Amino acid sequence: MHPSIVWARDLTSLDEPQSTNHLLHFIYLPLARILSTVNLNWLKIYYFTYGNIEREEKHDLPSYRGKRNNNKDLGLKMGEALKYNHRHGARISAGGFLFVGLFLVSYAFAAHPNIQLSDTCPPSFGLSEDNRCSLRHMYQLYDSLQDSGIGGLKTALPKARDGFTPQQIDLGRLLFFDPILSADNSLSCATCHNPAQGFGDGMGRSIGIKGQVQMRSAPTLWNSAFLSSFFWDARAQSLEEQALGPLFSANEMGNTPEQLMASLKSATAYRGLFEQAFPDVATAMSVDHIITALTAFQSSLVSLNSRYDQYAHGYHKALSKNEIAGLNVFRSFVARCSQCHTPPLFTNQQIAVIGTPEPEGLPRDVGAQQTFNSAVLRGGFKVPTLRNIAQTAPYMHSGRFQTLREAAEFYTGGRGHAVPEDEELLLHWHISEPNLTSDEIDRLVDFMKTLSDQSLIPATPEQLPSGLPFKHMENMHEKS
Amino acid sequence: MKNLNTLAIGLAVITFAAGWYLGGSNDALTITSSSGGKSYSGGYEAEQSTASKGSGAVKLRTTEGTTHIINPGDSIQAAVELAVPGDTIQVMPGTYSETVYIDKDDIHLRGVIVEGERATLDGLKTLNDAILFSGNNIIIENFKIIDYKGNGIMSQAGNNFEIRNNLIIDTGIYGIFPQLGKNGLIEHNVVSGIADAAIYVGMSDNIHVAYNEVFDSVAGIEIENSRHAIVENNHTHHNTGGILAFITPGLPVKDTYDVIIRNNFIMDNNTPNFGAPGSTVAGIPAGTGILIMAADDVVVEGNIISNHKTAGILITDHGNADDLTLDPESDPNADGAMILDNVMLNNGYDTIDAVRAFALTELHTGDIDIFQIGPTEGSCINNRHRYKTVGVSDFTDCDFTNTDDIDNYLLAGGAEPRVILPSERGEIAYLGVCTGCHAYAGRLIGPSVQEIQALYANRPEALVDYINSPIPMRADYPEMPAQNYLGAETQLAVANYILQVGN
Structure with missing residues (x-):
């Protein structure tokens, strides 16, 4: 029998239910189809979690969420939410309640799923004789200077993390979506790194356990396999080291190694899954293996087939005239974007002090100063990739800018224009006075939007081994 | 008859003018290549090579x-x-x-x-x-x-x-700025009035900068975070700094080494610094002939370096430079500086306070040809007695006197692109592009690879035609986007690959 959890990215794979667990789809599927014909993006999120993918590149985010982020005061946000509901009233409420009901029903069916992990690699990976997935992508046709993985159009990428087994990647996917990883089952990795939101959460500052507001935004996970340092302040040097951070941070997922192991052991479905992913070892279930599986999954999140990439490989019709004009502004030495957001990854992976303002009322985030214990790096952050950047508003480390245009405009505001008088920052040498025109800013935005490619978005599991409900739908952050 | 002649000449002039205006006179221009080609053999009877040397960096075209x-x-x-x-x-x-x-x-x-x-x-x-x-x-x-x-x-x-x-x-900002490339020749350019570097080689390998005149700029010629570069026979004058070899910390390529600066005319580079605030060159003291910062294995040979108020040659580590970011991955010291014979005249006559103060610690007063500060290893200097020096007492004598054995660091025949076998190319494109929509067995978004193999067995060209401009074949499948961006070579490789792939 085909594994019940697959990399399928089309609803039709669910057309023929293969077990009682799929009974749900007899009810769910027709409903989802009906809903998908109604223009309610809000509901498509639910639709999405059942394995369907928006085939369009631009996943329109609902206006509701945007307004919510615009407001600093939580009370105001809720007010806006209510207003929205009021305006769009009945349909949403009816759909929403029906869904919550269906959700509960589904867990009755899904109590102890007998899950077989995938034995095939995700797309873009080839399976080797020894059951390892190795990444293949078009940039492997090229070289880069000093193997730096940076350059221009036809330039090699940095070496990626790969070589995990299909089972490890698939186990990582289940863990990624499972709130059992947090101390009170209120958050999964996907809560802040939601695939439907560019593996971010649409918030300037993410919300951790018990509603604790974080200092910074959740970085995208797309192409993290190519990175050599992690977190905004570059304090981790591997995906494994990174994964330990939020898991055991008191204000993120709030867990401890002991409690994590205890809760995973109590979710009996996991024992077999770890044995599939880590065969031939005495203790399959361990913190180390959780971390390995999460790393394996993250290494599969590859986005390298955008329209920009088609242009880079030599098909110049892939971009419009305006978008090419934007590329030329992007790489010109007036705007200098490509000096730090260097192709093909659109980050040079260095620390840069650019002096963006914090959200109003917040103190200066010292950033990499703390990591490197160096005052010259005060306010410095790792240059983020711009791939799928259109999906991850708001922008900068704490989400000060709501739109790509605002973010781009910052750079033409003048060197240090947003740095308070009493603040000492050693600004990056590329922060200059480019005096870009309004048209040029528009073209930059046009160009950045060509970096979107979510074709290899992984499927959300149909149900979680823990039996817990998903915690990554929009606005499902716990608020205490 | 006389009138006719006048008319004929008049017509010729008009015809020529019209042709010129219409661009039709282009055929009349004989344009010979200024690089490669046959060499003058001279009047002296010596062994001559008749073959074109093709000393450039670009591959000679066969057609x-x-x-x-x-x-x-x-x-x-x-x-x-x-x-x-x-x-x-x-x-x-x-x-x-x-x-x-x-x-x-x-x-x-x-x-x-x-x-x-x-x-x-x-x-x-x-x-x-x-x-x-x-x-x-x-x-x-x-x-x-x-x-x-x-x-x-x-x-x-x-x-x-x-x-x-x-x-x-x-x-x-820059006159000529190659970045992140390999194997380049920059020669016979005249560059002036540039707010940063007239010629800036950034994060590059195997570069040759020769016979250029650069002036009225902040930096004349700058070799930054690059390797295997030769800067020779240039005239750099009236800039803030003449020729620079250095490491900028915080860039993704971390080092500069193996640079030869030879036989240049480096003169009167005393222009007040007009670099943008925050730029690395904004820190260059006006009146610097050659600046070596943190770069390793830099040879300075045969230059005429004259009339620089700060110093003829200034060698420093990152620690003694202001306003640099921290980069633990960059070695901050300038090791292996090699000063061979140079002609140095009238340098360091009105130097900056920091240089003067350090010179005083060596009880040096007055002009300074060569100034070195910061830790350095493996550095050497020949005929040091000729120059007014500060900070070179640890330098040994060099065990060579010239760089004559090195013509240039260009790669004969050019840097080759990565060699990709067709099978490898096919696999990369199959996994990197096709598997996004096609699983080997069973439907993903498009039909399975097995179905495709059955349809196109032994007909890779037909498959190429299809992926170039797909036409909907199955009513219940989404339309396939054209894969025409892949290029003919990749398309054929992937078609061949997909028709034989086993799982």
């Missing part, structure tokens, strides 16, 4: 493609878009205001100079860059480039390039 002739009023970029690798674009004298970008390989972009009149790219102080290129084997020559805001000529990750005989005036 010439089309020559596109551009006249004033035409768009150079339009010709670039039409051109295919192997083509030459020949730009006639006149003024062109545009940004030319070349994202293709093997294009030669040549200005034509007629009686001193050049093809002039005029940025009108509104355009950002004159020429950008990312392709390999690009030649840019004979242009006049004025009044751009960003760069005169910039390359990003282009390998094997020649930038030659261009006149570049006030084009913003």
Whole structure:
């Protein structure tokens, strides 16, 4: 029998239910189809979690969420939410309640799923004789200077993390979506790194356990396999080291190694899954293996087939005239974007002090100063990739800018224009006075939007081994 | 009869003028290549090689493609878009205001100079860059480039390039700026009025900078985070600093080493620093002949270095430079400086306080030809008694006197692109592109690979045709996007691959 959890990215794979667990789809599927014909993006999120993918590149985010982020005061946000509901009233409420009901029903069916992990690699990976997935992508046709993985159009990428087994990647996917990883089952990795939101959460500052507001935004996970340092302040040097951070941070997922192991052991479905992913070892279930599986999954999140990439490989019709004009502004030495957001990854992976303002009322985030214990790096952050950047508003480390245009405009505001008088920052040498025109800013935005490619978005599991409900739908952050 | 003659001459003049106006006189121009070709054998009876040396960085063409002739009023970029690798674009004298970008390989972009009149790219102080290129084997020559805001000529990750005989005036931040490329020749350019470096080689390998005149800029010639570079026979004068070899911390390529600075005329570089605040060159003290900062294995030989108020040669580590970021991955010290014989006249006569103060610790007062500060290992100097020096007491005598055995660091025949076997190319494209929609067995988004194999067995060309312009075949499947961006070679490779792949 085909594994019940697959990399399928089309609803039709669910057309023929293969077990009682799929009974749900007899009810769910027709409903989802009906809903998908109604223009309610809000509901498509639910639709999405059942394995369907928006085939369009631009996943329109609902206006509701945007307004919510615009407001600093939580009370105001809720007010806006209510207003929205009021305006769009009945349909949403009816759909929403029906869904919550269906959700509960589904867990009755899904109590102890007998899950077989995938034995095939995700797309873009080839399976080797020894059951390892190795990444293949078009940039492997090229070289880069000093193997730096940076350059221009036809330039090699940095070496990626790969070589995990299909089972490890698939186990990582289940863990990624499972709130059992947090101390009170209120958050999964996907809560802040939601695939439907560019593996971010649409918030300037993410919300951790018990509603604790974080200092910074959740970085995208797309192409993290190519990175050599992690977190905004570059304090981790591997995906494994990174994964330990939020898991055991008191204000993120709030867990401890002991409690994590205890809760995973109590979710009996996991024992077999770890044995599939880590065969031939005495203790399959361990913190180390959780971390390995999460790393394996993250290494599969590859986005390298955008329209920009088609242009880079030599098909110049892939971009419009305006978008090419934007590329030329992007790489010109007036705007200098490509000096730090260097192709093909659109980050040079260095620390840069650019002096963006914090959200109003917040103190200066010292950033990499703390990591490197160096005052010259005060306010410095790792240059983020711009791939799928259109999906991850708001922008900068704490989400000060709501739109790509605002973010781009910052750079033409003048060197240090947003740095308070009493603040000492050693600004990056590329922060200059480019005096870009309004048209040029528009073209930059046009160009950045060509970096979107979510074709290899992984499927959300149909149900979680823990039996817990998903915690990554929009606005499902716990608020205490 | 006399009248007829006059008429005939008159007609000829008109015909010529009309032809000139219409660009028809181009055929009359005999343009010989200024690089490669046969060499003068001289009057002296010595052993001569008859073969063309082809000393350039761009691969010699075996066949010439089309020559596109551009006249004033035409768009150079339009010709670039039409051109295919192997083509030459020949730009006639006149003024062109545009940004030319070349994202293709093997294009030669040549200005034509007629009686001193050049093809002039005029940025009108509104355009950002004159020429950008990312392709390999690009030649840019004979242009006049004025009044751009960003760069005169910039390359990003282009390998094997020649930038030659261009006149570049006030084009913003850099005059000539190759970056992240390998194997390039920059020669016979005249560059002036640049707010950062007239010629800036950034994060590159195997670069040759020769016979250029650079002046009235902040930095004359700058070799930054690069390796295997030779800067020779240039005239650099009236800049803030003449020739620089250094490491900027915080860049993704971390080192500079193996640089030869030889036989240059480096004179009167005392222009007040007008670099942008925060830029690395903004820290160069006016009156610096050669600056070596944190770069390793830099040879300085045979230069005439005269009239610099701060120092003739200034060698420093990162620790003694201001306003640099922290980069634990960059070695901050300038090791292996090698000062061979140079002619040094009248340097360090009005130096900066920091230099003067350090000189005093060595009880040195007065002029300074060579100034070194910070930890250094493996550095050497010949005939040190000739110069007024500070900080070189740890330098040994060099165990060689010249660099004559090294002509240049260019790669004979050019930097080769990565060699990809067709099977490898097919696998990369199959996994990197096709598997996004096609699983081996069973439907993903499109039909399974097995179905495709059954349909197209032994017909890879038909499969190529299909992926180039797919037509809907199955009512209940989404339409396949055309894969025409892959290029013919990759398309055939992937078609062959997909028809035999086993799982």
